[in-house]
Structure formats: C-alpha cells, structure tokens
Amino acid sequence: xxxxxxxxxxxxxxxxxxxxxxxxxxxxxxxxxxxxxxxxxxxxxxxxxxxxxxxxxxxxxxxxxxxxxxxxxxxxxxxxxxxxxxxxxxxxxxxxxxxxxxxxxxxxxxxxxxxxxxxxxxxxxxxxxxxxxxxxxxxxxxxxxxxxxxxxxxxxxxxxxxxxxxxxxxxxxxxxxxxxxxxxxxxxxxxxxxxxxxxxxxxx
Numbered sequence: 001x002x003x004x005x006x007x008x009x010x011x012x013x014x015x016x017x018x019x020x021x022x023x024x025x026x027x028x029x030x031x032x033x034x035x036x037x038x039x040x041x042x043x044x045x046x047x048x049x050x051x052x053x054x055x056x057x058x059x060x061x062x063x064x065x066x067x068x069x070x071x072x073x074x075x076x077x078x079x080x081x082x083x084x085x086x087x088x089x090x091x092x093x094x095x096x097x098x099x100x101x102x103x104x105x106x107x108x109x110x111x112x113x114x115x116x117x118x119x120x121x122x123x124x125x126x127x128x129x130x131x132x133x134x135x136x137x138x139x140x141x142x143x144x145x146x147x148x149x150x151x152x153x154x155x156x157x158x159x160x161x162x163x164x165x166x167x168x169x170x171x172x173x174x175x176x177x178x179x180x181x182x183x184x185x186x187x188x189x190x191x192x193x194x195x196x197x198x199x200x201x202x203x204x
Contacts, residue, residue, distance in 0.1 A: 009064065010062045010063060010064050011062070011063065011064070011065075011069075011094060011098070012060050012061075012062055012094065012095070013060065013061045013062075013063060013066065013069035013073075013092050013093070013094060014058065014059070014060050014092070014093045014094070014188070015058065015059055015060075015061060015069070015073045015076075015090070015091065015092050015093075016056050016057070016058045016089075016090070016091040016092075016093070017056060017057050017058075017073070017076065017077055017080065017087050017089070017090055017091075018054050018055070018056040018087070018088050018089035018090075018091075018195075018198065019055045019056065019057075019080065019085050019086060019087060019088065020055075020085070020086040020088055021053040021054075021055065022043075022055050022085075026084075026085070029083065030055065030085065033079065033080060033083055033085075034057055037057075037059075037076055037079060038059070039057040039058065039059040039076065040057065040058045040059060041055075041056075041057055041144065042055070042056050042057070042058060042142050042144065043055050043142060043143040043144045044056060044140055044141070044142060044143075045140060045141050045142075045143050046138075046139075046140045046199075046202045047125070047129060047138070047139040047140060047141075047202070048201055048202055049199060049200060049201035049202030049203075050198075050200050050201045051198045051199070051200075052202075054089075054198065056089075057076075057080075059076070061073065066092065066106060066191065066192070069092065070092065070192070073090065073092065077090065088195060088198065089193070089194055089195040089198055090192065090193075090194045090195075091190055091192060091193045091194070092190070092191055092192040093115070093188040093189060093190045093191065094188070094189050094191055095187075095188075095189065096114055096161065096164075096187045096188060096189040098189060099161060099189075101189060101191045102114070102161070102189055102191075105191075106191060106192060110191070110192060110193075111158060112189060112190060112191050113156055113157060113158045113189075113190050113193075114156070114157045114158075114161060114164035114187070114188070114189055114190075115154065115155065115156050115157075115187075115188045115189075115190055116154070116155040116164070116168045116171075116185065116186070116187050116188070117152055117153070117154055117185065117186045117188075118137075118152065118153040118171065118175075118182050118184070118185045119150065119151075119152055119153075119182070119183045119184040119185070120150070120151055120152075120153065120175065120180050120181065120182060120183060121147070121149045121150050121151075121181070121183060122149060122151060122180060123149060125139065125151060127178075128151060128153075128180070131174050131175070131178060131180075132153050132171060132174070134174075135155070135167050135170040135171050135174065136155055136156070136157075136167055137153045137154065137155055137171050138153070138154045138155075138156075138202055138203055139151050139152070139153060139154075140152050140154065140202075153171060154203075155167050155168050155171060156203050168187075
C-alpha cells in the first residue's frame, strides 16, 4: 500500500525472516529479541513437507523502494545473527494491487507470486485439508497460538492475478458450503523470496 509522507510516496513492505528450527532452550531468547525489535514472532508448523518447522519473524517497513526496505530488513536479520540465530530465508511482500512488480521482477532470478492466507478454526483438520486440496489450499498452524483448533490456509499463484483470485474465490465457496467461518484473510504479492525450496513437499 502506498501513502504520502512529507511529500514522498512510500510503500509498505512486509518482511518475513525464517530461522533454523529452534531448540526448546532458545525459544525464550528468540521471543525476547522479537519483543525488543518490535517484530512479531511466529512458530509455523506446516502440515507436510521437508521443512515442517519454520520459526519466523514478521514486520512492516515503510520506504520509498525495495532496496531501502531490504537494507532495513538486513539490519534486523543481523541482530538475530548476532545473538546466535541462523536466518535461512528472507521474504518481502507488498499489496497485490501493485501488479507492476509482478510483471517486472526485481531480478531475472526472482519470480514474484501472489499469496493468500485465510484463518479458520476447525475440529477436523483432515477434512479441512481435503476440502482445500482440490483448489491448491495448503494448511499450516502457529504453535505459539494456544488454541489448537486454529489453522491457516495458504494459496500461492505464479501465473496471473486472475487465476489467483479465482482460486481464492473457490476456497471461499468451499468453506462457506461446509459451514467453516473465515475469521481473517490477507492478500499479498511476494516480490522477493530467497529460498522457496523450504516449502517443497508442502506447496509443491
């Protein structure tokens, strides 16, 4: 999302830094640094894949361009590295309305993609997985959430905005038809992902 600050157009860049899986004795230190850096901690657990446990931090940086936002993200990453944590992935996301970034990748090695996250609360996770699978919906949870019924559905699309919104619309339909309330949702355009292969076996 763009906004004007002091006469300059700035954008919101949402960043995610994924860490190596954390031993139990490092969890409190991780949470303390997140609090000090004013970033949100997440302990993502994928329902399948080769890298199921993905502790991460997320936050928002406002800057005029990606390069400046990336530099700010690197400063935060350096703080975690300086405290003994390994950063294994960096992602940057913006509003999906900024489609020019989709059609003009930041580099020839970068393939932007649309992503949608929906939050639901269910008793039967396997049923949710079966309902969403047909439309490319993938299931995960945040283990920091004490409510064990909460799950997140993710849809990722590389081809076009039209196909992306169409697939999400089908997920909306299947949830509604089966009486599953969508508590929260978020639409994004990922313009930088340093290590997509961490999602192998889950997304692909």
